[in-house]
Amino acid sequence: MVANILEMRSITKTFPGVKALQDVSLNVARGEIHAICGENGAGKSTLMKVLSGVYPHGTYEGEILFENEPVSFRDIRDSEKSGIVIIHQELALSPFLSIAENIFLGNEIQRRGFIDWNKTNLEAAKLLARVGLSDNPTTKITDIGVGKQQLVEIAKALSKEVKLLILDEPTAALNDEDSAHLLDLIKHLQGQGITSIIISHKLNEIKAIADKVTIIRDGRAIETLDMKSDEISENRIIKGMVGRDLEHRYPDRTPKIGDEIFRVEDWTVHHPTEHDRVVIHNANLTARAGEVVGIAGLMGAGRTELAMSIFGRSYGSGISGRVYVRGEEVKVKTVADAIASGIAYATEDRKRYGLNLIEDIKRNISAAALTKLAKSGWVDDNEEYVVAADYRKSMNIKAPSVATVTGQLSGGNQQKVVLSKWMFSDPDVLILDEPTRGIDVGAKYEIYTIINRLAAQGKAVIVISSELPELMGISDRIYALSEGHITGEMSIADASPEALMQYMTKEKEQ
Structure with a gap:
């Protein structure tokens, strides 16, 4: 021994x-x-x-x-x-x-x-x-x-x-x-x-x-x-x-998919400093009310770059193309434009870009939609507290109170604060970039349940994930991205890891 x-x-x-x-x-x-x-x-x-x-x-x-x-x-x-x-x-x-x-x-x-x-x-x-x-x-x-x-x-x-x-x-x-x-x-x-x-x-x-x-x-x-x-x-x-069996790692869901509410046409993005280099090539994608759309791709395929460029041109240069929300073309030249147009983006790097870790839960949840709490030009502290407390309860954020500093929370609970922030902004389209990265299986299940809840409310939810089983477990439809090109689109009924991987490794056509 x-x-x-x-x-x-x-x-x-x-x-x-x-x-x-x-x-x-x-x-x-x-x-x-x-x-x-x-x-x-x-x-x-x-x-x-x-x-x-x-x-x-x-x-x-x-x-x-x-x-x-x-x-x-x-x-x-x-x-x-x-x-x-x-x-x-x-x-x-x-x-x-x-x-x-x-x-x-x-x-x-x-x-x-x-x-x-x-x-x-x-x-x-x-x-x-x-x-x-x-x-x-x-x-x-x-x-x-x-x-x-x-x-x-x-x-x-x-x-x-x-x-x-x-x-x-x-x-x-x-x-x-x-x-x-x-x-x-x-x-x-x-x-x-x-x-x-x-x-x-x-x-x-x-x-x-x-x-x-x-x-x-x-x-x-x-x-x-x-x-x-x-x-x-x-x-x-x-x-x-x-403390229990997870026979199904993904919660059951009966999709209720409505009309198209989000469309991106001919979206092209150049590198932010190497302006001759194209990162995203003429991307076209759609999402409908109540639909969960997955985006699959290998590291470096351009998934995050696509999402960030749509969200107020947070990434890239020389961006061209059109974005439509509920049939109307919208201008998304800034993050404020994107939020006002009903588009939200939960970043893959919640610690650096998604949260203010030295602020409390309350301030983080209200950060993207302070105008909803404004009275005579000032944020109503009492209303801010009530809103945050409601999200703490409904999202099952494990913290003593909404005054808890966000940096003291576990990764899963920090992710729930990020989602609460964007849910409070009441978007039509919610883009989630690696929403379960670095969190455990129990917390993942809760995040999947929240995604289902958003879809049930008629939102269009777009999920970027490196885990193909996750995308196949929660999506209604999946786009594959390779070298900045959307190389395929599959309904979940037709999707398989092998088929998706073929699209994800497909070389760009000469």
Whole structure:
């Protein structure tokens, strides 16, 4: 029997008014890949912050043993000295420093009181090779993609002689190829004796890589499953996460599709800085009242660029084409124009563009339609509170009150605030860009239910998603996009993953 490298015993962590963790115990064997699953807000990240010293000893109850010794970390540097390194979902790299500077930031290689740049770059190159990167160590972080940035974070962890590597949603922002490479790397590091804890919502990845999985629900450890001996299915994990079977991952819906209310004709978009480069080529699409229309495409196909350019020309240059809402051509030269015309767009990057994370729920919900709350030129605070409280209840936003700072919410609840904001603006057309990215299966089901509710109200809902099963589970009709061209359109009755993938990989006609 392999000895444990980590034991967390009866961990309880309380915030004002909320018990985030209650009597949680976790055992991790040396050299294993241990997954932690749970719905958003279940306490997964909180538990790892306790372990890594982000929440220092004395701010929680319980005991931590690492390599059979009791530990009491005062901060993250303390845990790193012991060989525990955490990589957060939000990467902590400085974009304008080089790869080498980031790897050794706070742990600089010095000679006679000065940084030894030759040795720094040499050692950085060795670490990059260990994670499968051949980039020059002097390259700035801003000049490499998110997938490579994630690998730089792991190289940084390796520079600290890591024994236990904690990865919080490491593939959330990665495409399939980068995700596969990262998972292969974690397996490779396991072969070198490095233990990993991985928090992920992607159950297929957990099945592929994890030795064991601990499920946390509502701040409690529900169970630990042996992925090898128990032949655990995804549905078995889901049942532990949400406390019930999800026989149908997509809620039942009987479409009631009416007349066309949205049309885009001959929509062409050029790159915002490379003005000769066409990003979207003569796109044509429609959406009807009560219809959910999916847009499928591989990374770089132009899905987000299409949506943002329609929404007040938020992206692109040299834009041409026409947009119609309820049969009338509308001008969408600005975001304000788009909103006034009945078009809403929920961005794929809710943290950067969709929300003001330092503002409360109330202010975020009202942000896109303040004129509806105005009296004599001033926002009616009482009415704003009532509106937000109604959405908090109807959308099941888990927060003590609408005065809660939005940045303190889980990803799923933040997404509900984004949707509430646009629902309050009462649009005819709602474009949702990756609406379930980075949220768990239980929260996804709630988002799907909200989409169905919007369609039932007669809205036209357009959903962009990288997950074909999701698009097929919620859409009435799907467009496929490849290299900026709409290459196909299929009713859901005719759609299949294979047929959609053919359209999504179709090369542009010469």
